[in-house]
Amino acid sequence: MQTLTQQLANPTRFMDLSARVLPWVAGIAAALIVYGLYLSFFDSPADYQQGETVRIMYIHVPCAWLSMMVYGLIAVSSFGLLVFRHPLADVSAKAAAPIGAAFTFLALLTGSLWGKPMWGTYWVWDARLTSVLILFFLYLGLIALRAAFEDESAGAKLTAVLALVGVTILPIIKFSVNWWNTLHQPSTDFTATVDPSMRWPLLVMALGFTLLFFAMHLKAMRNEVLRRRVKAMRTQAVAGRDRLATQPAE
Amino acid sequence: MDLGPHAAFIWISYAAVAVVVAGLIGWLLLDGRKQAAALEALEKRGIKRRSSASAE
Numbered sequence: 001m002q003t004l005t006q007q008l009a010n011p012t013r014f015m016d017l018s019a020r021v022l023p024w025v026a027g028i029a030a031a032l033i034v035y036g037l038y039l040s041f042f043d044s045p046a047d048y049q050q051g052e053t054v055r056i057m058y059i060h061v062p063c064a065w066l067s068m069m070v071y072g073l074i075a076v077s078s079f080g081l082l083v084f085r086h087p088l089a090d091v092s093a094k095a096a097a098p099i100g101a102a103f104t105f106l107a108l109l110t111g112s113l114w115g116k117p118m119w120g121t122y123w124v125w126d127a128r129l130t131s132v133l134i135l136f137f138l139y140l141g142l143i144a145l146r147a148a149f150e151d152e153s154a155g156a157k158l159t160a161v162l163a164l165v166g167v168t169i170l171p172i173i174k175f176s177v178n179w180w181n182t183l184h185q186p187s188t189d190f191t192a193t194v195d196p197s198m199r200w201p202l203l204v205m206a207l208g209f210t211l212l213f214f215a216m217h218l219k220a221m222r223n224e225v226l227r228r229r230v231k232a233m234r235t236q237a238v239a240g241r242d243r244l245a246t247q248p249a250e
Numbered sequence: 251m252d253l254g255p256h257a258a259f260i261w262i263s264y265a266a267v268a269v270v271v272a273g274l275i276g277w278l279l280l281d282g283r284k285q286a287a288a289l290e291a292l293e294k295r296g297i298k299r300r301s302s303a304s305a306e
Contacts, residue, residue, distance in 0.1 A: 041251065052254040056263045063267070102270050110263040117256040212271070219278045226285035233292045233299060 009087050011225050018218045026215040032208030039201035047198075056114040058201055062209035063107040067135060068170055070100030070213065074142070075167040078160035088221070090156040091228075093163060094146065095220035099213060101139035108132060111184075119183055127176035128184035131169060138166040 008014045040058040047054035074096050080089030111129070112122045123129065142159050149155025177186045186193075194202060253260050 046254070051256070052252075053256045053259060055253070055260050059263060059267045099274060102274055106267055106270055109266050113259045113263045113266075117259050216274060216278060219282060223278065223281045223285050226282070226289055229299060230285060230288045230292065233289070233297050236299075237292070237295070237297045 005086065011087060011091075011228075014088055015222060015225060018222055022215060022218050022222075025211055025218065029208050029211035029215050032204055032211060036201055036205035036208050039204055044198050044201045050118060053114060053117050054198065056110055057198070058205045060107060060110040060114055061202060062206045063103045063110060064132070065206055066209055066213050067100060067104035067107045067132065068173060069210070070096050070103060071135060071138070071163075071167065071170060073217075074100065074163050075170075078163040081156060081160045082164070088225075090160070091221050091224045092217070093142075093160065094156070095224050096217055097139055097142045097146075099216050099220065101136065101143065103209075103213070104132065104136040104139055108136060115183075124183050126182040126184060127180035128173065128182050131173045131176050135169050135173060138162075138169060141166075 008017070036058065040055055044055075044058075046052045074093045077089045077093035077096070080086040081093065108129075111132075115124075116122045142163055145162055146155045146159045149158070174187065176182060177184055
């Protein structure tokens, strides 16, 4: 009996399955985000200290969570490529990188816009902010390194190595607020530090954004599978033409 | 809706997320269409994938 990972090793099977799953994931994500936006603006109170600016939390926290989760996914995919040579592992890593970079950028931007009214500054070089900035540069590094190689296979392997080396940034980000004295508040503990009236909108938004990411990731993976098919068919066409050209005329 | 003295920070945050997410979705949809069109053009020229060619 094959596991799901083994079954998905066949790109054609992946394309069939993802075509069926994608509309559902995207639809549920959209519904959750619309509901989460309603809760964020109309069904959650202002914070006793932060006032209305706490509403930035409902998008900042999901973006920050995704910035780390997506990198974790890239690391797992990279491991799958280097160790198991899973045919879709590199497709997954490549597809996730720009989406992860976008969410990391949004986490930095919304955090900065939240920081100005609360801390009095858009930016401070504390451990949490700086480590997330490094994560953003790591994403850009992964994209740039892959683009620098003409040989796709060599680029994929080196990018996977960089992704696995870079994964050390994740615990640093996670524990930076505990290890160092930072302006950023400690990590969000959903059950202890967030009031129930704000916890529910935050959870709905976090789930909605997570499903949105998976929908985008599936679509990006499908695009990448198609791109590789097109590339392979073009190479095949050129090889066929060359073969005909080198055959002696009868 | 009164979002207080810092309303601009809240609106800009939400607008930025909306723009970036919409940009990502638009890029993915356009890229998907581009790849599908390229694949269709190749198939019209009679070029087949090795897997489908060998299956025949």
